[in-house]
Amino acid sequence: MKKRSSNKWFQPLPSSRRGLNDSFGVSLIKRVTCLAGGVGAARFLQGLIKVIPQEKITVVVNTGDDINLYGLHVSPDPDIIMYTLTEIVDEEKGWGIRNDTFHALEMLKKLGLETWFKLGDKDFATHIHRTHLLKEGYPLHKVTDIICRASGLRTKIIPMTNDKVTPKIGTDVGEMHFEEYLVKRGARDKVLNVTFEGAESADPAPGVTESIREADGVIVCPSNPIVSIGPILAVSRIREALRETKAKIIAISPIVGGATIKGPADKLMRGLGLEVSAYSVAFLYRDFLDVFIMDDVDKDDKERVERLNIKAIVTNTIMRSLQDKVRLARLALSSIE
Amino acid sequence: MKKRSSNKWFQPLPSSRRGLNDSFGVSLIKRVTCLAGGVGAARFLQGLIKVIPQEKITVVVNTGDDINLYGLHVSPDPDIIMYTLTEIVDEEKGWGIRNDTFHALEMLKKLGLETWFKLGDKDFATHIHRTHLLKEGYPLHKVTDIICRASGLRTKIIPMTNDKVTPKIGTDVGEMHFEEYLVKRGARDKVLNVTFEGAESADPAPGVTESIREADGVIVCPSNPIVSIGPILAVSRIREALRETKAKIIAISPIVGGATIKGPADKLMRGLGLEVSAYSVAFLYRDFLDVFIMDDVDKDDKERVERLNIKAIVTNTIMRSLQDKVRLARLALSSIE
Numbered sequence: 001m002k003k004r005s006s007n008k009w010f011q012p013l014p015s016s017r018r019g020l021n022d023s024f025g026v027s028l029i030k031r032v033t034c035l036a037g038g039v040g041a042a043r044f045l046q047g048l049i050k051v052i053p054q055e056k057i058t059v060v061v062n063t064g065d066d067i068n069l070y071g072l073h074v075s076p077d078p079d080i081i082m083y084t085l086t087e088i089v090d091e092e093k094g095w096g097i098r099n100d101t102f103h104a105l106e107m108l109k110k111l112g113l114e115t116w117f118k119l120g121d122k123d124f125a126t127h128i129h130r131t132h133l134l135k136e137g138y139p140l141h142k143v144t145d146i147i148c149r150a151s152g153l154r155t156k157i158i159p160m161t162n163d164k165v166t167p168k169i170g171t172d173v174g175e176m177h178f179e180e181y182l183v184k185r186g187a188r189d190k191v192l193n194v195t196f197e198g199a200e201s202a203d204p205a206p207g208v209t210e211s212i213r214e215a216d217g218v219i220v221c222p223s224n225p226i227v228s229i230g231p232i233l234a235v236s237r238i239r240e241a242l243r244e245t246k247a248k249i250i251a252i253s254p255i256v257g258g259a260t261i262k263g264p265a266d267k268l269m270r271g272l273g274l275e276v277s278a279y280s281v282a283f284l285y286r287d288f289l290d291v292f293i294m295d296d297v298d299k300d301d302k303e304r305v306e307r308l309n310i311k312a313i314v315t316n317t318i319m320r321s322l323q324d325k326v327r328l329a330r331l332a333l334s335s336i337e
Numbered sequence: 338m339k340k341r342s343s344n345k346w347f348q349p350l351p352s353s354r355r356g357l358n359d360s361f362g363v364s365l366i367k368r369v370t371c372l373a374g375g376v377g378a379a380r381f382l383q384g385l386i387k388v389i390p391q392e393k394i395t396v397v398v399n400t401g402d403d404i405n406l407y408g409l410h411v412s413p414d415p416d417i418i419m420y421t422l423t424e425i426v427d428e429e430k431g432w433g434i435r436n437d438t439f440h441a442l443e444m445l446k447k448l449g450l451e452t453w454f455k456l457g458d459k460d461f462a463t464h465i466h467r468t469h470l471l472k473e474g475y476p477l478h479k480v481t482d483i484i485c486r487a488s489g490l491r492t493k494i495i496p497m498t499n500d501k502v503t504p505k506i507g508t509d510v511g512e513m514h515f516e517e518y519l520v521k522r523g524a525r526d527k528v529l530n531v532t533f534e535g536a537e538s539a540d541p542a543p544g545v546t547e548s549i550r551e552a553d554g555v556i557v558c559p560s561n562p563i564v565s566i567g568p569i570l571a572v573s574r575i576r577e578a579l580r581e582t583k584a585k586i587i588a589i590s591p592i593v594g595g596a597t598i599k600g601p602a603d604k605l606m607r608g609l610g611l612e613v614s615a616y617s618v619a620f621l622y623r624d625f626l627d628v629f630i631m632d633d634v635d636k637d638d639k640e641r642v643e644r645l646n647i648k649a650i651v652t653n654t655i656m657r658s659l660q661d662k663v664r665l666a667r668l669a670l671s672s673i674e
Binding site: 070071072080097099101103104105106108110111112120121122123124125126128129132135136147150151169274 | 395398407409434438442444445447448450457458459460461462463465466468469472473480484487488610649670
């Protein structure tokens with residue numbers, strides 16, 4: 001928790017003067033670091049870049065969903081963040097690139113290959129380029145940076161680690177990769193446990209712990225606490241940096257009214273014997289969290305959360321419009337103070 | 338040259354009874370091996386598979402044009418043959434797959450990469466799959482076979498070698514890969530010489546020399562003698578097999594009236610100090626060739642060709658319609674006898 005000399009550095013303007021791109025008040029923030037999964041985080045970050053310049057934001061992204069398909073290194077979460085912030089994402093689907101075609105995938109199917117993971121043709125280009133750069137010897141964080149810069153993104157995206165950390169979902173029909181559990185089998189299997197293969201020996205990618213230690217604030221985006229934020233926290237030096245940083249750490253609950261907005265977080269939490277609630281999320285982050293933003297419908301959890309020595313803010317967390325995203329971003333930023 | 342007990346094994350039916358798919362007479366042919374480059378060979382082979390069952394044909398294909406693009410192993414000639422014989426080729430363009438899109442390539446361009454080699458989205462799937470199989474440890478001839486079988490092709494396609502043999506075009510502006518000379522720079526540079534990097538130590542792929550030694554006949558397709566057939570012949574054990582086989586060897590001239598139907602063979606031949614003529618092609622193959630099929634317009638070359646101790650057949654070699662291709666295929670097959 002960083003103490004500041006003045007508490008006036010972030011003060012909302014009267015609503016009549018507030019525009020979407022107005023960054024009044026946040027000019028004193030030098031650096032914000034966000035921990036992110038895929039879709040939920042991307043939606044929140046869409047608001048954040050309207051309130052604070054992209055250059056001030058570092059996003060540490062989950063690579064636990066990274067998967068090798070047809071010999072290509074696919075990074076679902078970093079790509080969703082990149083596609084969303086460069087405004088080419090297919091918002092309706094929530095993944096992939098708008099107006100993309102699936103001709104390569106159709107051809108791979110004709111060649112007898114499994115095609116349960118939907119990769120569009122433009123999307124393939126990203127994976128081809130990434131795989132090539134990795135093969136040329138660039139580490140993943142450098143590759144991610146090259147692709148993001150080439151895409152015109154000014155926000156810095158860092159994969160949580162250059163090592164391989166893979167959540168394995170233990171189910172009643174056996175252990176599987178998260179994407180296999182989610183996409184191939186439609187999250188239909190009973191979850192028994194989740195382990196993070198490779199986490200013990202994984203190092204944070206260069207820049208990750210620095211960005212946490214040197215930020216004015218850290219925001220844990222509304223992402224799946226088990227398989228999106230979970231893998232990031234499973235890298236012990238990242239969790240250590242979160243515990244030790246002077247930056248205030250704010251999390252936004254991905255659980256609203258005992259359910260997830262998107263994705264299988266509820267099934268995973270239940271499988272792990274956790275109560276499916278906003279409170280549970282705060283509980284999972286209790287060793288480093290300062291402020292927890294939770295939805296109005298969960299207001300009864302406020303007291304329990306505050307007993308964890310975490311400040312709870314109750315508000316409308318549903319992000320339907322850009323205005324919703326901007327409002328939530330402003331609230332998170334104001335909580336950094 | 339194989340002697341046969343009867344010369345009646347291939348006898349054309351009266352024209353009224355001849356259909357495109359009629360294989361009367363050729364049933365005695367057990368195996369035909371073809372040496373092939375890209376488009377010209379593919380057009381000839383389209384006719385051949387209408388006359389003789391696909392299973393009886395082995396095509397030894399040039400891999401001198403193989404090129405690494407974005408970390409993917411692209412095999413232009415084997416792919417043109419495969420796409421043509423499985424009837425998915427874009428006949429108008431002469432390369433690639435019909436109705437393909439170019440979204441991956443557009444995206445790669447946006448990511449700042451060079452995109453002078455036009456790869457379609459479906460086409461990308463072939464290269465992705467090939468590269469993956471190679472990475473998994475399969476040799477190129479096995480990979481080619483896996484992809485051809487999966488595409489439904491029953492003709493056996495063998496890359497001339499699993500090693501790297503690369504024609505380097507020496508020009509007035511420096512040495513370059515053939516595809517760079519042809520596609521990137523539009524064959525505009527003055528050719529000084531052509532060398533085959535890697536040819537000296539290259540071995541024929543498994544099955545290549547066997548298919549030449551055990552065939553009833555070998556057909557050198559109407560392909561560029563310098564950069565399509567040239568690399569195949571530059572593998573010394575292949576040329577040796579051609580000299581030693583008992584099979585009759587027939588070539589079809591790709592040079593008609595002192596020019597090429599397609600591609601830069603004329604420029605390359607001129608650069609090498611060769612006369613651009615059908616005769617020159619026969620001359621390049623004189624150590625193994627038995628029969629040379631040349632176009633009507635080159636009838637004046639017949640005598641010179643026959644002085645090389647090669648039987649010359651003068652006919653219309655232009656393949657406009659499928660009928661043209663079938664007629665040429667029949668003629669080549671009848672010459673095997």
